[in-house]
Amino acid sequence: MEQTAVTAKQRGGKIRTGELSERALGLFMLAPMAIVLLIVIGYPLADSFWLSLHRANLASPEQGQPFIGFDNYLFAFRQPAFWYAIQRTLYFTVISVGLELALGLLFAVLLNERFRGNLGARLAMILPWALLTVANGVLWAWILNPTYGIFNATLMNMGVLQTPKSWLSDTFWTMNMIILADAWKTVPNMTLLLLAGLQTIPSELYEAAEIDGASRWQKFARITFPLLRPVILVAVALRTIGAFRVFDIIYVLTGNGGPADSTKVISFYDYDQAFHYLFFGYGAAISWLITAFMIVLIVIYMRLLRSDVGP
Amino acid sequence: MFGRTDRDQAGSDAAWGLLSRASMSGPRRLAALMLVFTLLLSACGTEAAPTNTPVPPIPTDTAAASSAANDTPTTAPAASTPTSAPAAAGDQVVNMLWTDNNNLRQPLIADFTAATGIKVNQVQVQYNELLDKVNTTVQGGGDTDVIEMDTIWTPQFASAGWIEDLTDKIGADLKKDIPESSLSAVTYKGKLYGMPWFNSAKHLFYNSKLLQDAGFANPPATLDEFVKQAQATTKQGQWGSVWAWKQAEGLICDWVAIMYTKKGARILDDNGKAVFNKEGGTEALQWMVDLLYKYKVADPASLEYNESDVQKAFQTGTYALTYNWEGDLPADNDPTKSKAAPNVKIGLLPGSADVRSSSVNGSEGWAILKSAKNKDAAWKLLQYMASPAWQKKAAITAGDYPILSSLYSDPDLQKQVQDFPIYGEQFKYLAVRPQVPGYAQKSDIIQKHMHEALLGKVPPQEAMDAAANEVNAATSNP
Numbered sequence: 001m002e003q004t005a006v007t008a009k010q011r012g013g014k015i016r017t018g019e020l021s022e023r024a025l026g027l028f029m030l031a032p033m034a035i036v037l038l039i040v041i042g043y044p045l046a047d048s049f050w051l052s053l054h055r056a057n058l059a060s061p062e063q064g065q066p067f068i069g070f071d072n073y074l075f076a077f078r079q080p081a082f083w084y085a086i087q088r089t090l091y092f093t094v095i096s097v098g099l100e101l102a103l104g105l106l107f108a109v110l111l112n113e114r115f116r117g118n119l120g121a122r123l124a125m126i127l128p129w130a131l132l133t134v135a136n137g138v139l140w141a142w143i144l145n146p147t148y149g150i151f152n153a154t155l156m157n158m159g160v161l162q163t164p165k166s167w168l169s170d171t172f173w174t175m176n177m178i179i180l181a182d183a184w185k186t187v188p189n190m191t192l193l194l195l196a197g198l199q200t201i202p203s204e205l206y207e208a209a210e211i212d213g214a215s216r217w218q219k220f221a222r223i224t225f226p227l228l229r230p231v232i233l234v235a236v237a238l239r240t241i242g243a244f245r246v247f248d249i250i251y252v253l254t255g256n257g258g259p260a261d262s263t264k265v266i267s268f269y270d271y272d273q274a275f276h277y278l279f280f281g282y283g284a285a286i287s288w289l290i291t292a293f294m295i296v297l298i299v300i301y302m303r304l305l306r307s308d309v310g311p
Numbered sequence: 312m313f314g315r316t317d318r319d320q321a322g323s324d325a326a327w328g329l330l331s332r333a334s335m336s337g338p339r340r341l342a343a344l345m346l347v348f349t350l351l352l353s354a355c356g357t358e359a360a361p362t363n364t365p366v367p368p369i370p371t372d373t374a375a376a377s378s379a380a381n382d383t384p385t386t387a388p389a390a391s392t393p394t395s396a397p398a399a400a401g402d403q404v405v406n407m408l409w410t411d412n413n414n415l416r417q418p419l420i421a422d423f424t425a426a427t428g429i430k431v432n433q434v435q436v437q438y439n440e441l442l443d444k445v446n447t448t449v450q451g452g453g454d455t456d457v458i459e460m461d462t463i464w465t466p467q468f469a470s471a472g473w474i475e476d477l478t479d480k481i482g483a484d485l486k487k488d489i490p491e492s493s494l495s496a497v498t499y500k501g502k503l504y505g506m507p508w509f510n511s512a513k514h515l516f517y518n519s520k521l522l523q524d525a526g527f528a529n530p531p532a533t534l535d536e537f538v539k540q541a542q543a544t545t546k547q548g549q550w551g552s553v554w555a556w557k558q559a560e561g562l563i564c565d566w567v568a569i570m571y572t573k574k575g576a577r578i579l580d581d582n583g584k585a586v587f588n589k590e591g592g593t594e595a596l597q598w599m600v601d602l603l604y605k606y607k608v609a610d611p612a613s614l615e616y617n618e619s620d621v622q623k624a625f626q627t628g629t630y631a632l633t634y635n636w637e638g639d640l641p642a643d644n645d646p647t648k649s650k651a652a653p654n655v656k657i658g659l660l661p662g663s664a665d666v667r668s669s670s671v672n673g674s675e676g677w678a679i680l681k682s683a684k685n686k687d688a689a690w691k692l693l694q695y696m697a698s699p700a701w702q703k704k705a706a707i708t709a710g711d712y713p714i715l716s717s718l719y720s721d722p723d724l725q726k727q728v729q730d731f732p733i734y735g736e737q738f739k740y741l742a743v744r745p746q747v748p749g750y751a752q753k754s755d756i757i758q759k760h761m762h763e764a765l766l767g768k769v770p771p772q773e774a775m776d777a778a779a780n781e782v783n784a785a786t787s788n789p
Contacts, residue, residue, distance in 0.1 A: 058446060059748060061471050146612035147624050169557075169614030171766060256755070258558025259614055260762035277752040278446065 048284045056281035065281070072285035082286075084261065085269040086293075088175065092265060093243040096179045096186075100239055101232070103183065104190030109224070111191065112198045122195075129188035137252025140181035144168060144253075168253060171262035178263060182249050186242070190235050197231030198224065230305060237301040241294055247271065266290055403429040405688040407457035408448060410438045415709035422704070423695045429688045449473045449680065456683035457692060460505050461675050462496035463754075466746045469499040474678040478502045480690060485697060488715045492741035497676040499746055504678055506693040509711035510738045511673035513568055513634045513660060516643065520654040521549070521631040530632070530658040534572055534598060537632065537661045541608035544631035551608035553630045555618045556599070558762045563744060563754050564671045565634050566761060570595035571742035574665040578745045585753075585782040588775035596764055596771040604767060614765055626651050634660065636673060637712055640729055657730050659737055672741040674714070712738070749785065756781045 052072055056065045076082045111122055128136070143151050146166040155161040167173045205223050214222070247267040250257065257264030257272075264272075270290065274283025411417065412435060420431050434455065436444045441459060445468075448455050460468060468474045481503050486494065489507060497505035517530045525543040541551025555561040570576045576591025587593075602609040616624065622639050624630060626649035642648050643655035659668040677696060679689045695701055697714065705711040706724055712734055718724060719735025728734075747753065760778035763769040769777075 058450065059467050059471065146610075146615070147627065164612070166610075166612040166615055169611060169766070171768070254558070255617065256558045256758070258758075258762055260558065260766055260768070261759045272752075272755065275443070276755070277749065 049288060051281055052284035052288050054281045056279070056284075058278035058280055068281075072282045073289065075282065076286060076289060081261070081264075082266075082269065085264050085266045088261075088263065089244060089246070089265040089267075092175065092179060092182075092246055093240055095176070096182055096243050096246075097236060097239045099179065099183045100187050100190045101236060103187045104194050104235070105232075107187065107191040108194035108198055109220070111195055125191055126188045128185045129192075131185060133185065133248045134252055136181060136185045137249045140177070140184075140249075141253055144177055169259050171259055174254065174259060175263050178250055178253055181253065182243075182246065185249075186239065190239060193235040193238075194228065194231060197228050197235075201227045233301060233305045237298065237305075240297055240301075244294060244297070245290070266293075403427075403685065403688040404432060405429055405456050405685050405692050406432045406434070406454055407459075407689075407692070408434045408436070408441075408444060408455045409457075409459035410441055411435055411709075412437060416705060416711075418708060419701055419704055422700065423692060426695070426700075427691055429691060431692065445473075449682070452682060454684060455680055456685045456689040458678050458680060459508070459675060460497065460678040462672055463744060463746075463750050465497055465504055465676070465678075466499045466750065467748045468678060469502070469504045470748045473681060474504050475681055475683070475686070476502050476504060477506070477679070477690075477693075481506065485694075488717050489697070490714075490716055490739055492672060492738060492743075493674055493714045495741070495743045496672055496674040497678070505676035506678075506697050507674055507676045507714040508696060509675060509705070510714055510734075511636060511675070511712065512670040512737055512741050513564055513673070514637055514670065514734070514737055515658040515660045516625060516633050516635050516639065517656055517658060518625075518628065518631050518651050518654050519656050521628075525631075530656070531661050532659075533663050534569065534661050538602070538606055538608065541602070541632055542606055545608045549629045550610040550631070552602065552613075552632045553610045553616065553621055553624050554599075554602075554613035554634065555616050555621045556613045556762075556765060557615055557617050557620075558758050559617055560754060560758075561618050562758050562761060564673065566592070566595050566599070566757075567742050567744055568634065568660055568669050568671045569598060571669040571671075572661065572663040572666050574663075579747065583747055585779040587757075588772070588779040592779075593772050593775040596761055596775060599761075600764055600767070600771055603765065614762070625649075625655070628654075637734055638710060644729070657733055659733065659740070662740075666740075668737065668740040670737055670741050672743045674741075752785055753782045756785060 053067060053069060054065045055063065055068050055071070057063055107125060111118065111125065131139075143149050144167045146152060146164045151167070152161065152164040156164065165173075167177050201224065205227075206219060209219050209223060245267050246265055250263050250265060250268060254263050257268045266286070267290070270283055270286040273279045273286060411433070420433070424430055434444075441461075442464065445458050445460075445464075447453075448458070449471075458474075460474070469476075481494075493507045493510055494503065497503055497507055515530055521544050522528075522530065522540060525540065527540050527543070531537040531540050537552075543551070545551040554565060556565065567578070570578075570587070570591040573591040573594060576587075576595075578585065578587045578590075578592065580586045599609075603611065603613075610624070610630070612624070613621075618635055621633055621635055622643070625633050625635070626643055628650035637657075640655060640657060644652045646652040649655070660670045662668045677693050679686060679693065683689055699715060699718065702711075702713040702715050703718055703721065703724065706713050706718065707727060713719070713724075716735060716739075719732050725731045744750070745753065757778045760769070760774040760781070764771045764774035
């Protein structure tokens with residue numbers, strides 16, 4: 001401490017102190033916001049971590065809330081239901097993000113072309129994104145209803161189905177229908193990000209390629225895709241994080257993560273433990289595990305992104 | 312659980328809760344979730360354990376508090392306000408937490424105040440928020456005296472020491488007109504912890520035209536007859552039966568009702584150990600699976616339907632038989648809403664050779680919190696709610712099915728509700744879902760394994776064994 005003070009003085013003089021006071025003023029002006037953030041974000045975060053180290057079963061107050069170290073975390077690792085929820089979450093994430101990327105890329109490339117009605121097409125594209133997830137869920141519940149839903153009616157009129165199918169009572173179809181419903185709403189998000197990326201690609205590159213006689217596919221594979229990669233990575237990262245936390249659409253379409261827990265993703269599992277069974281300590285531990293999973297994902301993406309800069 | 316209140320509101324509540332949640336986006340939602348998480352916790356955690364929440368002595372003269380309490384609007388979140396309502400003579404107050412969302416029972420509260428001079432301050436929440444609200448009220452030490460209590464919460468509230476034991480207060484004179492099955496909703500370990508409010512149970516709904524066309528004059532009296540009638544009414548574009556067998560509490564309700572057609576069926580033994588896999592549960596599940604796959608007389612969509620979906624399906628007029636909660640009949644026989652009108656009738660749920668009928672209890676009751684400051688006034692309110700004055704008027708104005716047997720032969724009520732005496736009869740044959748703390752978790756475990764069997768992935772015996780093992784292990788959770 002003393003030494004640094006001395007060196008500061010030695011180097012110092014008046015400019016240094018002036019800088020310091022300016023910095024102090026800055027800190028002083030930032031302080032209210034910093035304190036508010038600390039109270040509303042820092043404290044709850046710290047408190048929820050502290051809670052995750054306790055057995056806190058609100059339904060059994062006679063147990064008290066003893067400190068149990070990392071037992072909640074270890075308990076989670078021993079639960080087949082926890083791993084099943086992780087597995088279902090990964091399935092949802094991989095399939096839905098993959099589907100969204102494929103469709104998003106297709107639509108973005110199409111919308112990047114000049115054609116009549118482009119603006120209208122862009123608007124129509126964005127519309128589903130404006131919908132609330134819950135409203136989207138209710139909408140799809142109606143579409144998929146086995147008795148009077150339009151999905152079954154269409155398939156039966158086309159002759160694909162002979163009798164109505166109950167889509168949401170099948171462990172395979174329920175999750176995939178949820179992915180479809182989710183993709184319908186989130187593809188616009190992906191499209192928009194990719195479209196923005198496409199528009200930063202200089203048109204000279206395409207002109208030069210055309211002069212060299214490149215085909216459409218060659219232009220896409222050699223120009224569009226490489227230059228779009230950073231944007232794709234960002235878009236995929238954002239969607240992965242969103243998909244990993246999926247909850248509301250599943251809640252609306254299945255109510256309880258059914259059939260037979262096949263759509264009980266990790267957020268749903270966490271919700272059940274904390275708010276349904278009142279295992280608050282365990283619930284807090286699960287939400288920290290979810291956070292940890294996401295940090296891992298983010299780090300991977302950031303690595304990929306960094307190695308990708310400057311193509 | 313799953314009384315009328317729940318069924319009517321569950322959908323919209325869920326939607327509203329989620330709408331507000333969904334309107335936040337991206338990482339903010341996570342932050343908010345964590346915030347809610349921890350704020351809730353810090354609110355509850357730092358307080359002393361509720362079993363010994365200090366109850367300050369009742370103040371004799373607190374004019375300020377009195378006026379504050381009187382000013383409290385009926386829907387104000389008074390649970391967390393520190394005002395204590397005084398119990399001074401002549402100015403008695405009772406604070407209660409319940410779900411009279413459509414205000415249909417407000418005239419009854421006015422009647423009570425007129426009759427006793429006791430003012431009632433109310434906090435009203437949606438049914439789906441009620442359990443959370445009770446939790447925070449108890450943990451946070453609010454000034455609530457009386458709470459609405461669903462049958463499946465009784466064990467949790469009682470074992471946690473949150474509510475008063477009313478065994479000595481509910482005497483023989485009160486009990487003589489209330490059937491044992493209604494009292495069971497508020498009973499835990501042989502003691503009465505509340506006053507029944509209304510009766511609720513699953514009933515048999517049948518389309519009398521479809522049954523008559525198939526040659527049946529009467530609805531099925533046993534499960535075997537149910538299968539026969541369902542077989543005869545299943546044909547192209549028409550199903551013999553439809554069920555609320557989505558993975559949810561309603562699935563447990565039907566399973567329990569079916570299980571108790573076997574005399575001596577048990578879910579738990581006397582030590583609270585799950586024995587349903589050996590004592591009736593497997594047969595019941597087998598019967599359910601057979602309806603789907605062996606007899607093929609249950610619409611496969613049953614596995615994604617809840618009770619209101621079933622009602623809508625039944626109203627298409629293409630289903631002969633179903634189990635559902637009371638209160639559906641007026642809409643089912645309303646030609647503007649239902650193609651099945653006017654042919655829908657109710658009957659007793661099927662029984663067996665040994666058991667006349669078997670349904671499941673979905674009733675709700677009232678309880679007085681241990682921390683209540685106005686226990687005398689609260690008790691008077693509970694007494695009034697169980698009286699014919701309240702029970703009859705509530706049946707007329709709010710459609711609450713009375714807890715008093717005698718009211719089912721009341722001519723006024725018989726005029727109001729089609730087949731009213733049948734409900735009264737059904738309420739005598741009610742099975743009770745396990746009255747154990749931690750019920751929600753155990754129910755979820757059973758639901759999951761039942762669904763695996765109903766999807767044809769696991770044989771019923773295997774599913775029930777796995778469910779019983781997991782339920783027995785659930786007590787050692789974190």
